[in-house]
Amino acid sequence: TLQTPRPLSRLPRFLPFSTNASITLNQADSLDRRIAAGEDVGPLAGVLVAVKDNICTADMPSTGGSRILEGYRPPFDATAVKRAKELGAIVVGKTNLDEFGMGSTTEGSAFQVTANPWDLSRVPGGSSGGSAAAVSARQCVVSLGSDTGGSVRQPASFCGVVGLKPTYGRVSRFGLMAYASSLDTIGCFGSSVADAGILLHAISGHDRFDATSSNQDVPNFLSHFVSASSFESKPLKGLRVGLIRETIGDGVDAGVISAIHSAASHFEELGCSVNEVSLPSFSLGLPAYYILASSESSSNLSRYDGIRYGNQVYADELDSLYGSSRANGFGSEVKMRILMGTYALSAGYYDAYYKRAQQVRTIIRNSFTEALNQNDILISPAAPSPAYKIGEKKNDPLAMYAGDIMTVNVNLAGLPALVLPCGFVEGGTAGLPIGLQMIGAAFGEEELLRVGHIFE
Numbered sequence: 001t002l003q004t005p006r007p008l009s010r011l012p013r014f015l016p017f018s019t020n021a022s023i024t025l026n027q028a029d030s031l032d033r034r035i036a037a038g039e040d041v042g043p044l045a046g047v048l049v050a051v052k053d054n055i056c057t058a059d060m061p062s063t064g065g066s067r068i069l070e071g072y073r074p075p076f077d078a079t080a081v082k083r084a085k086e087l088g089a090i091v092v093g094k095t096n097l098d099e100f101g102m103g104s105t106t107e108g109s110a111f112q113v114t115a116n117p118w119d120l121s122r123v124p125g126g127s128s129g130g131s132a133a134a135v136s137a138r139q140c141v142v143s144l145g146s147d148t149g150g151s152v153r154q155p156a157s158f159c160g161v162v163g164l165k166p167t168y169g170r171v172s173r174f175g176l177m178a179y180a181s182s183l184d185t186i187g188c189f190g191s192s193v194a195d196a197g198i199l200l201h202a203i204s205g206h207d208r209f210d211a212t213s214s215n216q217d218v219p220n221f222l223s224h225f226v227s228a229s230s231f232e233s234k235p236l237k238g239l240r241v242g243l244i245r246e247t248i249g250d251g252v253d254a255g256v257i258s259a260i261h262s263a264a265s266h267f268e269e270l271g272c273s274v275n276e277v278s279l280p281s282f283s284l285g286l287p288a289y290y291i292l293a294s295s296e297s298s299s300n301l302s303r304y305d306g307i308r309y310g311n312q313v314y315a316d317e318l319d320s321l322y323g324s325s326r327a328n329g330f331g332s333e334v335k336m337r338i339l340m341g342t343y344a345l346s347a348g349y350y351d352a353y354y355k356r357a358q359q360v361r362t363i364i365r366n367s368f369t370e371a372l373n374q375n376d377i378l379i380s381p382a383a384p385s386p387a388y389k390i391g392e393k394k395n396d397p398l399a400m401y402a403g404d405i406m407t408v409n410v411n412l413a414g415l416p417a418l419v420l421p422c423g424f425v426e427g428g429t430a431g432l433p434i435g436l437q438m439i440g441a442a443f444g445e446e447e448l449l450r451v452g453h454i455f456e
């Protein structure tokens with residue numbers, strides 16, 4: 001494992017105006033007008049943001065990566081997009097994804113395959129692979145993704161960027177195409193912890209258009225960043241870090257395990273105590289997640305009926321119109337999820353699958369609460385392997401699902417988590433990045449960002 005220092009990544013890449021680097025800026029006109037009028041442009045002024053294509057934008061098509069919504073233009077901006085724009089952000093583009101967020105490689109898009117900037121023959125991860133690749137390839141400063149079971153964190157890990165999944169309810173889901181509503185979150189990518197944190201701060205907070213968005217105060221996530229603490233010799237003195245034992249065992253690449261052990265040593269150098277903590281229910285997360293996510297998606301995706309949204313395949317009978325529009329519009333992974341979900345929810349099977357998975361979810365949530373009583377943060381790899389080859393798992397959905405083992409539990413528990421690069425393994429031309437996942441207590445984003453910034 002090659003551990004490389006990343007001194008530049010500590011600097012936010014934001015704040016294009018405060019550096020006075022440019023004489024003339026080629027701005028989007030609305031920002032130009034605001035600057036000309038002497039208005040105080042927001043903290044994201046001129047910052048180029050890319051947005052995952054399952055997040056609605058009024059001035060650009062929003063397809064969710066699906067044929068069924070090809071060319072669809074929503075009449076409104078998602079709340080997260082609206083807030084970022086109000087603070088001056090410029091949306092540069094809509095990024096590729098696995099159809100409706102269902103996948104871990106971005107190969108499940110109906111339109112194109114996205115490559116990993118570290119090695120173009122490898123996947124960028126998914127489902128927010130386009131948003132991760134865009135930041136990694138420096139096509140934008142920050143980007144928005146969605147994370148239902150790891151779709152921000154795993155691609156951040158594969159592409160060597162920072163990925164931040166907020167607490168469930170921290171960011172409004174209004175305008176995010178629903179996949180599994182009880183797990184869906186909008187998250188942020190950046191090339192530093194600060195960048196991801198600034199964007200998250202901009203989009204957080206209660207929204208009357210999303211009843212599940214939280215009323216919790218949104219503290220200034222970055223208040224600790226300017227303090228001298230990161231220059232002290234033991235800036236994280238007293239912090240209790242729990243390394244989740246179940247995440248560094250069988251089935252995890254040796255290079256990943258060794259990068260996580262070096263990260264643990266780095267925490268110790270910074271003054272933390274690091275102890276292994278066991279979450280015995282950890283491996284139950286995957287089956288429970290796939291039952292719950294498929295069940296919720298089978299219900300959420302019923303809205304794509306060829307009448308209310310998107311593309312229609314005409315038929316004389318209403319039922320055949322629905323059937324042919326959906327048969328034509330959805331890809332195979334989405335159809336499989338709808339079938340699995342419908343099965344798990346059907347009378348006679350509900351108790352054995354859906355109800356059981358909900359019970360497992362409670363067990364998992366409780367075990368995290370307990371572990372977070374004894375530890376300030378929990379750490380694990382973000383994925384069991386680095387980025388793999390395009391096509392490698394395309395015809396083996398179970399192998400692809402197994403790669404989500406590190407992330408899905410966090411969604412089931414509704415907790416915030418930050419992923420940041422912590423090392424490299426051999427591969428590609430410059431090595432392949434490995435991501436460290438830090439999991440915090442509910443609404444503990446401020447602490448996660450402080451720790452992440454000092455660690456980085």
Ligand code: GLN
Nearest residue numbers: 101102103148149150151
């Ligand atoms: N890979 C997981 C899935 O396919 C997670 C996706 C996500 O977080 N949107 O369901």
